[in-house]
Amino acid sequence: MKYVLTSFCLLIVISGYSYGAQYPEQVDSLCAVADHLYKRSAYDSAKLIYHEAMAIVEERADSSKMAEIWNALGSIAYYQNDFPEAMKFFMQYMRFIELHGEGDEYVKALINIGSVHQWQNNLEKAKTFFDKALAVSIENDDLYHAALAYQNIGVFFWIKEMRDSSLVNCRRSFAIFEQLGESIRAARLASNIGILYGEIERYDSAIVNHKRALQVFEKEEDRFSVSKASNNLANVYLLSGKPNLAKPLIDKGLSIGKETGSFSLQKISYENYLLYYQMTQLPDSIFSVVDKLMAVKDSIMNESTTEQINELQAKYESDKKEQEIANLSLAKTNAEARRNIYLISTLTIFCIAAFILFWFLYRIRKNRQLKQKEELIVKQQFQQYEFQLKTYTDRLVEKSIRIEELNHEIELVKNDISGECPSYNGTIDHLMQSTILTHDEWMEYKKLFTQVYPGFFNSLRKSYNDLTDTEERLLALSKLNLQNKEIASMIGISVKSVNKSKYRLRKKLKINPEDFEEIVASF
Incomplete structure (x- = not known):
């Protein structure tokens, strides 16, 4: 919401400046604001300003600047998962590049189009574009884009579950990025290579690559990547039967996840904890971790739902602002018409009447749309409450089933130790008779139930x-x-x-x- 309001204010300021400035400075100023918002992930606001710039550029028929904006709009659509729109802009950009023979930009366009095809699950089409990008890069001795092409081809084979071919291409990409001094890109590839080795149970090679990635991320102080790399390495240690080496890495990953407030990082850590405690046979700790893991999953789902509702609210506020501007503009037009009412002819009066009728119908339609959006937001909130109730119910059922399983295990343990330690019998009986749906859980459950x-x-x-x-x-x-x-x-x-x-x-x-x-x- 803050990005929408910020961009709205910036648009007014920059537009006021740009109309007073000369071309191309007016377009450059708009694109600078749009670029800034794009980097802050305020995609809707950036798109609005890019279209404002495009309108000016089209009047001047400046094809070079249009191509630059096409590429930017394609990137925004790609990150918003609007793949048909992204494909349209990337194809327009590529056609311009083909006509003007800019090699590295042409390769970049091929990779972008291939990536869109890959997200749309058009894998063979994606592979065609990646192969073409690789051939052009090698022909032009463009190592950087060749490495990007190898990386995307590696992902293609990974999706196709052809892990050996994926490893070959990922290692080639890693070697080139390392040669070029692109340490972060090389480290991310090393992490992917480690995951691939883990999937084919070549744990020693997986450990080498995860350690390599972790060292780079720690050096660059990329805390998010350090947490993921630590958990990746811990997972390989667990799968290879080395839980003692895994525990400190899981602790580090979880600590960073909590410090950064990242629920996704916490989820990965708790999943590794669950595997660790299962291997070390600590049922009490398993129960505790399951509770925490379910809570984190709930938080991730609530975060996603809240984000969707916020996006709807932001869109609603933006449309509302546009409607207010339109209403002000129409009111001004009507005031001018009234001041000149005695000077206009019968034909003009008829035109004004028609215009007012159109305006009235337009306002009715817009108000209906706003009402529908308000109803949609209410519906989304109700669905969120309904989902929270279902999630909480499923969580309680899962917890109850887990308690029954643990009670069965405790009963077995009780039978084993009752002769040796009879004093434990009372404690074990108390544990087995613990209430499953506690008063606090029922009050929380009742609260969610009442919302639905x-x-x-x-x-x-x-x-x-x-x-x-x-x-x-x-x-x-x-x-x-x-x-x-x-x-x-x-x-x-x-x-x-x-x-x-x-x-x-x-x-x-x-x-x-x-x-x-x-x-x-x-x-």
């Missing part, structure tokens, strides 16, 4: 004012169409007990068994 079904509990109390908390809980879980087995797992009782509780509840509420689900669904 806001009138449920009030309607229940209004119809049946003598319900207990346990009966309310049973009716809420039934509302979600959970099976008796799932309800039993969440509450911590047997399926038989759930059936008895439902029977007593139906008897108390005087409800027939065949009408129970329909009545619960009606609240």
